[in-house]
Amino acid sequence: MKKNPKLVPENYSGLLTVSTQMKQFVHKVERVAKTNASILVRGNTGTGKDLIARHIHNISLRSNQSYKAINCATLTGELMTSELFGHVKGAYTGAISDRKGLLQLTDKGTLFLDEIAEMPLDIQARLLRVLQDKEFSPVGSSQTLKTDIRLISATHESLRALVAQKKFREDLMYRIRVIPLFLPSLVERTGDVEMLLWHFIEKLNNENPRKVIAFDEDSYEVLMNYEWPGNVRELQNTCEYMHAIGEGSTVTIDDLPQDLFELEFEENDEKMKLAKLMQKFNGKRSDVALEMGCSRATLWRKLKQHQLT
Numbered sequence: 001m002k003k004n005p006k007l008v009p010e011n012y013s014g015l016l017t018v019s020t021q022m023k024q025f026v027h028k029v030e031r032v033a034k035t036n037a038s039i040l041v042r043g044n045t046g047t048g049k050d051l052i053a054r055h056i057h058n059i060s061l062r063s064n065q066s067y068k069a070i071n072c073a074t075l076t077g078e079l080m081t082s083e084l085f086g087h088v089k090g091a092y093t094g095a096i097s098d099r100k101g102l103l104q105l106t107d108k109g110t111l112f113l114d115e116i117a118e119m120p121l122d123i124q125a126r127l128l129r130v131l132q133d134k135e136f137s138p139v140g141s142s143q144t145l146k147t148d149i150r151l152i153s154a155t156h157e158s159l160r161a162l163v164a165q166k167k168f169r170e171d172l173m174y175r176i177r178v179i180p181l182f183l184p185s186l187v188e189r190t191g192d193v194e195m196l197l198w199h200f201i202e203k204l205n206n207e208n209p210r211k212v213i214a215f216d217e218d219s220y221e222v223l224m225n226y227e228w229p230g231n232v233r234e235l236q237n238t239c240e241y242m243h244a245i246g247e248g249s250t251v252t253i254d255d256l257p258q259d260l261f262e263l264e265f266e267e268n269d270e271k272m273k274l275a276k277l278m279q280k281f282n283g284k285r286s287d288v289a290l291e292m293g294c295s296r297a298t299l300w301r302k303l304k305q306h307q308l309t
């Protein structure tokens, strides 16, 4: 039975962590936040790019000005242009009144462009001009407006690779990645899976009649050893699933979603490796555990799981 170890995280504008790697990352972020330099956050899906961008704004010299975010992956080209630059009445069919764009609304503040790799090339060209000249015109208008924005962008892809494929402008890449930051994925953040697991479980306990206070050994082991390709978002969704699907105060292995068991290739590799090591050490489990860097209990469970006992 595993209970809440009550790990106490740091809280950076809602981004929680107990990991040294993350604290070092945030320390770096805090040094650059106070400048006006454009920041590019590179990180996989669900790693908290939104939260980091918000934190940069919160601790910057612009914190009392506006902060706005758009996700370039969810907008069509026309909508993105109008969101960013605004338009005047009649600029498009459907443009029934003037609309201010984010470049105007975040003047003196911070604009966060999530999934910037998805921005169409023509809008990239327009954005580059804004960053160079600090001015722009709304769609359908001949008026030039001044703007002073701090740009934070995020991507899960390599912009360099996209530049090589001619899908991203090289000049824009240099403008927006003056400071590149690499957000670690969840499994690289030692201690965070366990801390966040209980954070989300406690939150669900507060919102629901079911109160989970423990996990059985098997479920905990699977959760602690999973890769979390969808990072914090996947962990959060998994907690919701486990909390909703099971009964009573303990989460058991049957309450875990199927996705967590679908790493069959690695499992087969593991079985081979285990079998070889058992042979090499004449079945002496303490030596095999030492070689694998795991506890004897973990080794025992793995042997059982692969039917090697």
Ligand SMILES: Nc1ncnc2c1ncn2[C@@H]1O[C@H](COP(=O)(O)OP(=O)(O)OP(=O)(O)O)[C@@H](O)[C@H]1O
Pocket (backbone or CB within 6 Å): 014, 015, 016, 017, 043, 044, 045, 046, 047, 048, 049, 050, 051, 052, 114, 156, 196, 232, 233, 236
């Ligand atoms: N360290 C963290 N502590 C608490 N909650 C977190 C943490 N990181 C992420 N979250 C939560 O996980 C979810 C995903 O985070 P967020 O949207 O910031 O990720 P993202 O990297 O921008 O994802 P995507 O690239 O898919 O848009 C959000 O609900 C967020 O509040």
